[in-house]
Amino acid sequence: MGVDPAHHVWPGGGKPHFPMQLCHVGYGHVATRHNPAGPDVSLWTPGGEHPVDGDAQAEAPPDLSPEEQAHLEAMQAQMEQVQAQLLAAPASVVVVNHAMGLYELAALHLMQPQPKLAEASVAIDALGALADGMQGRLGEDEGTVRDALAQLRAAYLEIRGRQEGDKGDGGA
Numbered sequence: 001m002g003v004d005p006a007h008h009v010w011p012g013g014g015k016p017h018f019p020m021q022l023c024h025v026g027y028g029h030v031a032t033r034h035n036p037a038g039p040d041v042s043l044w045t046p047g048g049e050h051p052v053d054g055d056a057q058a059e060a061p062p063d064l065s066p067e068e069q070a071h072l073e074a075m076q077a078q079m080e081q082v083q084a085q086l087l088a089a090p091a092s093v094v095v096v097n098h099a100m101g102l103y104e105l106a107a108l109h110l111m112q113p114q115p116k117l118a119e120a121s122v123a124i125d126a127l128g129a130l131a132d133g134m135q136g137r138l139g140e141d142e143g144t145v146r147d148a149l150a151q152l153r154a155a156y157l158e159i160r161g162r163q164e165g166d167k168g169d170g171g172a
Contacts, residue, residue, distance in 0.1 A: 090139065092137060092138050092139035092141070093139065093141070095130070095134065095138060096138055096139070096141040096142075096144070096145055098130075099127055099130050099131070099138075099145045099148075100144075100145070100148065102123045102124075102126050102127040102130070103123075103127060103145075103148040103149075103152060105123040106120045106121075106123035106124045106127065106152045106156075107120075107152065107155075109123065110152070110155050110156060110159055115159050115163070117156065117159065117160055117163070120152075120156060121156065123152075124149070124152045124153060124156060127145070127148070127149050127152065128149055128153075130145075131145050131146055131149050
């Protein structure tokens, strides 16, 4: 059972508030083990990596083809559009959008033919920490976040119970 993102509806109804996942637009991040950031920034193109330094980020490497230059400019315009959307939206709406990304991540792990309970629990616990830590500050969509968390917790317990039952039946 897969999730069709084009037809996916969040708990409580509705669709994501933003047209794309924000992690795809690179609006900035803190370095982590899995997503490092460093002083050396580069731009990948089909022609290879191109180093980019601080002030020159807006400029394209000189060896880009006209098609690559046009693609780069379109990507930069799209990033600017998403950043403008972020700035125009209340922070609570953006946080709820990220919370629902955690919901989708947990649901994806739970819906696999062999559910990944350990991975799902990380996303569920993160959503719970966000919901509890931001209680009363998530605006009109706070109920949706809490409903999503309750649904995930119930699904997790049901799937875990089935897996434990299968082990008790000798896998039959």
